[in-house]
Amino acid sequence: MSESTSTETDVVLKLDDVTIHNDAADVEVVRGVSFTLRRGGVIGIVGESGSGKTITCRAILGLLPPYFEVARGSIELLGDDIGDFSRKQWTAVRGATISAVFQDPATYLNPSIRVGKQLEEVVRVKKGLRGRAVKERSLELFRAVHLRDPEYVYQQYPHELSGGMLQRVLIAIAIALEPQVLIADEATTALDVTVQAEILDLLVELKQKIGLSLIVVSHDLAVVAQLCDEVLVMRSGDVVEQGPTERIIHSPQHEYTQLLIAEHEQYGLERAFALEESLDELTDVKELDYV
Numbered sequence: 001m002s003e004s005t006s007t008e009t010d011v012v013l014k015l016d017d018v019t020i021h022n023d024a025a026d027v028e029v030v031r032g033v034s035f036t037l038r039r040g041g042v043i044g045i046v047g048e049s050g051s052g053k054t055i056t057c058r059a060i061l062g063l064l065p066p067y068f069e070v071a072r073g074s075i076e077l078l079g080d081d082i083g084d085f086s087r088k089q090w091t092a093v094r095g096a097t098i099s100a101v102f103q104d105p106a107t108y109l110n111p112s113i114r115v116g117k118q119l120e121e122v123v124r125v126k127k128g129l130r131g132r133a134v135k136e137r138s139l140e141l142f143r144a145v146h147l148r149d150p151e152y153v154y155q156q157y158p159h160e161l162s163g164g165m166l167q168r169v170l171i172a173i174a175i176a177l178e179p180q181v182l183i184a185d186e187a188t189t190a191l192d193v194t195v196q197a198e199i200l201d202l203l204v205e206l207k208q209k210i211g212l213s214l215i216v217v218s219h220d221l222a223v224v225a226q227l228c229d230e231v232l233v234m235r236s237g238d239v240v241e242q243g244p245t246e247r248i249i250h251s252p253q254h255e256y257t258q259l260l261i262a263e264h265e266q267y268g269l270e271r272a273f274a275l276e277e278s279l280d281e282l283t284d285v286k287e288l289d290y291v
């Protein structure tokens, strides 16, 4: 571990000039990504399709596709260089230190097993709980993600739940081992606007309550702007602009960022901030969990 100054001790994840190469196609898919995520911090990555957002996240999770590699730079998780991790270390770290939720939650669940049992499996195997404690902890997690009537949801198969409920189930699984970093990659993209706002609200609540640090990935600048302290704007594998959210939104320097903001001025950011104002009301209306 590097020397700890008072400002370095709360750094959970640090990317320094990360460049990712696809050896099969001999192309650099991501170039020079650097950021520092602190405990309780939220960093957003925004950019068009194919700009390298997911590949960057996959590098952080040690899950790059075949023939992809971090060709330059470093990724440090809690001060350790993940480039040195063995397979065994990754098994210990994934879920327990760093976790992720993606778009299309149904694809990450087994369609023929009740969702409660799927969460139980994680709690039993990875958390090492036994007996009644397994169900108690699982129900507690379902309550933490505001699934109304957790006992009922517990008994459901994935196809019996709405997209918003499934994403809550996936978030419950993702936080089951109390990770320090949660990556939400387009986690709300497939959901309608109201449910999207609720899930974003849940992420903020989890950040505050359990001290999670978040990486929020979206092609939608409005989503990122609502949640994040710092934003990276990516285009074709490059970070074209990076800075505090306020600065990016109010004083974008790069023409691509300006374009993203101009597109949103039509409806997106206004919609987002209007939603933000109504979030307090929404959190009291739990029927909306079932939308």
Ligand SMILES: Nc1ncnc2c1ncn2[C@@H]1O[C@H](COP(=O)(O)OP(=O)(O)OP(=O)(O)O)[C@@H](O)[C@H]1O
Binding pocket: 022, 029, 047, 048, 049, 050, 051, 052, 053, 054, 055, 056, 065, 219
């Ligand atoms: N499994 C893969 N095999 C080969 N190339 C891939 C793979 N995944 C991504 N790529 C390529 O890597 C580049 C970055 O893709 P990435 O998935 O990171 O984009 P993204 O910003 O997440 O886009 P989206 O908004 O569509 O999710 C693209 O050129 C893409 O085609």
Ligand SMILES: [Mg+2]
Binding pocket: 053, 054, 055, 185, 186
């Ligand atoms: Mg992606």
